[in-house]
Amino acid sequence: MTTISGNALKIDAVGLDQLSCAAKEDPSTGKKTLRAKTVCEAGFRNMTYVRELAPMLVGEPPALLGDDAAPNPSETALAALGSCISVGMLANATHRGVTLSEIEVAMEGDIDISAVWGVGDTPEGKVLGFSEIRCRVTLAGDADASVLQEIHDNAIKWSPVLNTFRRPVVVASALAVE
Structure with a gap:
């Protein structure tokens, strides 16, 4: 919220x-090109890099064979x-x-x-x-x-x-x- x-x-x-x-x-x-780079850390843990910001972790829940450390891509x-x-x-x-x-x-x-x-x-x-x-x-x-x-x-x-x-x-x- x-x-x-x-x-x-x-x-x-x-x-x-x-x-x-x-x-x-x-x-x-108003037309821009946005960029992001995703690098697999291990298993289904992915770090996504945008601009110079801290990377975002994206993963999967245990039911989808992940470690539940972060939201999944969807x-x-x-x-x-x-x-x-x-x-x-x-x-x-x-x-x-x-x-x-x-x-x-x-x-x-x-x-x-x-x-x-x-x-x-x-x-x-x-x-x-x-x-x-x-x-x-x-x-x-x-x-x-x-x-x-x-x-x-x-x-x-x-x-x-x-x-x-x-x-x-x-x-x-x-x-x-x-």
Whole structure:
């Protein structure tokens, strides 16, 4: 839960406006290339490196032969989706002059793991990945329910991660043998 008791959740409104104006003036400024590198430590323990930040551990639970030390990749995808929606709501609220005191995004998704990473149930035409994701959002702030609904709806509509889930994405992979 993203709540600061007695305080407002805030971002730099002037900085947000500058980003918005720059993107409107030159849409190419909004196009970026993001990078992440994942290195297997041992078993199903993976360290993912992003920018110069501390690495993130991603693993598997014992039921999937992991050591339960970190969220698994699918849980991490849900976390990314929930975080993106939260960021969008705070940005939308700030843009409207609404002060939020609570943002909570609870994510739940149904996934079929019977393919077991390509070594299990893999009939032709099997659809992999999440089949349904449910998102429950709690917002509190100094606006009425209709404005909070507009903030919610706009964040859902424009979430980059949500839109990645909604549409096909071209993924290219190349093997480097060492």
